[in-house]
Amino acid sequence: MPQAPRLRSTGRHMRTTVMTSNRNKWIALLIACMLVIVVGFGGVVALRMRNNLHTQELNISNYKDGLENGALDILVIGSDTRKGNNGAYGDEDDRNSEARADVMMLLQISKDRKNVSVLSFPRDLMVDVPQCTDPETGTVYPAEENVQINESLSRGGAGCTVATISKLTGVNIDHFMLVDxxxxxxxxxxxxxxxxxxxxxxxxxxxxxxxxxxxxxxxxxxxxxxxxxxxxxxxxxxxxxxxxxxxxxxxxxxxxxxxxxxx
Missing domain, CATH: 3.40.630.190 (LCP protein)
Structure with a gap:
């Protein structure tokens, strides 16, 4: 009997496996490229955020013992500095003066994280400031009585304001946030x-x-x-x-x- 002619896979319907394989390769390549872009973008954002955040020593005074611990205590400090990008808010004398604590709010967050208590301190409040040591220059600012509380920021930085509030309230502060x-x-x-x-x-x-x-x-x-x-x-x-x-x-x-x- 004569043999049946062999069929050649020349039609599109005969190349489904090859086309599917190529399509999957392009999809995988596209996904890989997208992942590289996303990871790279995330890295840039994370680096930018890190560069915008600066840390300082929390308490730079000799007054640290015997403080009461709350659930979570955060001191928010608003600086009135006129240096750098803040120069538009004052004259030359302001730009050359030391920063003061314009706003001071002590936030205490409960253990269950459901309640927040806020205690504000008037910037004109007269208090006793403990001895503070500037962590960058090593300058020691002696303890003083009857000092306007907003002056504490100029005695070595936010760590002295933290120490002053701790001395005034007896509360051990866990973190501070300084904003301009x-x-x-x-x-x-x-x-x-x-x-x-x-x-x-x-x-x-x-x-x-x-x-x-x-x-x-x-x-x-x-x-x-x-x-x-x-x-x-x-x-x-x-x-x-x-x-x-x-x-x-x-x-x-x-x-x-x-x-x-x-x-």
Whole structure:
């Protein structure tokens, strides 16, 4: 019997295995390239964040023993430095002066992480400052009585403010966060503004804060002005400003916790 002719695999339907193999190779290559890009981008972001964070010694005083430990205690310090990018907020004398602690808030977070208590300290509060040693220069600042609390930052850095608050409260502080004017502006921009509410119009020529009565969203320069303003609230004292600062912080925390803000 004559043999049947052999069929040659020339049609597209006969090359399915080869085409699938090539397609899988291209998909795998594309995924590999995407992973390289993502990992590289993540590394750049992580490096940038690391370069933007600076650490300092927590407590640079001789007052460290016998302090009470809370669940988690964090001291937030707002610096009024006019150096570097903050030079626009003062004159030449301001730029050449030492930084002071314009804002001091002690945050105590409960063990179950469900409650946060905030204690603010007026910058004009007169306190006893312990001996502090500048960790960079080795300069020793002797202990003094009846010193304005915001001066503690100029006695070796944030570690002396931490020590001063610890001495005043008897609380062992676990961490501190030091921010300047520009950090406040950028943070308010990142979250898309912070909602605040005032019961009367504000036009403070000293801080530049201008707000209508009722609810407003502040960010950037206006957010900074809101936190710095003294004459715009209550009797113009630091007590009224503290109330505004705590209200701002509460609103900021609600915004961060809200759905979609972190993402």
């Amino acid at each position: 004017f520009n950090a406040v502006k950028e943070l308010s921009k990142v979250v898309g503004g912070v909602q605040v509410c005032v019961d009367a119009p504000i036009d403070d020529e000293y801080s530049g804060l201008k707000l209508p009565a009722g609810t407003s969203t502040v960010e950037g320069e206006q957010a900074l002005a809101f936190l710095r303003s003294r004459h715009g609230f209550s009797d113009g004292s630091d007590i009224g400003r503290i109330q505004a600062q705590q209200g701002f912080l509460s609103s900021l925390l609600r915004k961060v916790k809200s759905e979609g803000t972190l993402s």
